[in-house]
Amino acid sequence: MSRQAAAQHLRTATSAIIEAYRTELRRLGSPLATRDDAWQQCRYQAQNIVAECAQSLETGRPAEVTGVGEYSRLLGAHRVTQQIPVSESVRAAEVLWQAMQEAATGAAALMPAGERHAVQQEISTTFRTVTGRRLYQGIRGYEEATRPTAPTPAPATVPAPASADGPPRPSGTGSQADPDAQALESLTLREREILAAVREGLTNRQISRRFEITEATVKRHLHNAYRKLGINSRVQALNKTFGEKS
Known part of the structure; x- marks a missing residue:
């Protein structure tokens, strides 16, 4: 069988993967699955991750999806307003990978025996790469949204004029920057x-x-x-x- 057939197997299994994914998230009590707004976003990310794994299997390279980083970053910031900790996204990535196991094994089984292990490794590597990219940007967005606003800097102090008795006196109590x-x-x-x-x-x-x-x-x-x-x-x-x- 061809890599195209294996990739199509993953695509066909997407609905079952997403269903298993949500079921396990619900069992864990994750707000990503129990809240409709969060689940719609979570499902969208999961569907795209499966699609990118399938395309990588078919073409030998990950799909180049425009705007993934920016969307993930904005989504991370939105998690703050939803009051969903970023750790939920990290856990969800592992849950999704477990939900994909049966489909990944089935896709590899369509390949010649000598290529099956390599295909499973390729799916795993692509999954870790594309989810890692999303998690990284999501965590950045989350941290930026929770970062305190920097205080307004104090006005600069004018140095004291030099005197006849020696060099200029230091202004303020600050010292040389670290x-x-x-x-x-x-x-x-x-x-x-x-x-x-x-x-x-x-x-x-x-x-x-x-x-x-x-x-x-x-x-x-x-x-x-x-x-x-x-x-x-x-x-x-x-x-x-x-x-x-x-």
Whole structure:
């Protein structure tokens, strides 16, 4: 049988997958399944994830769906107003994967015996990639929506004039900014995003897929971030950028 037939098996099984998905979420008492507004959004995401897995199986590469990141980010922010914790989305991803197991096994069974394991691994890899991208953007949106509004900065203090007795006196009680804080502030948005992905344990290849850039570009961003932070390894990057939050 062809990869097209295996992909079509996944597509045909979508309704059964979604039904099993909601049933298990309900059993767990997840508000994603018990509230109609949240379920409509959750179902939409799940259907698209299954479709992307099917297309990857058929063509050998994940589908390029426009607007997935922005939708997921907005949805993450909306979860705050719905009062649904972001942990529910993380749990739902695992529930969806379990709901897909029977269909994934059935799709692989349509392939020659020597290719079945590889096909199952391909479905798994695609699932982790496309759900990971959605979860990442959703968590970003959730965190942005819950982040306190920054206070209005105090007016700058004019330094005291120099006197004949010595150098200018310091104005206010502030001191030189923390060098580590300055280094973190110097990071670009993309460098911060990639360091956040490193924190999740993603490899350079997985990061390149998430942001749809080459591995060489990932390495370049990491090199630049390491240089700014005065470090030379992933472990040092995590300690320096996220140590206080862990």
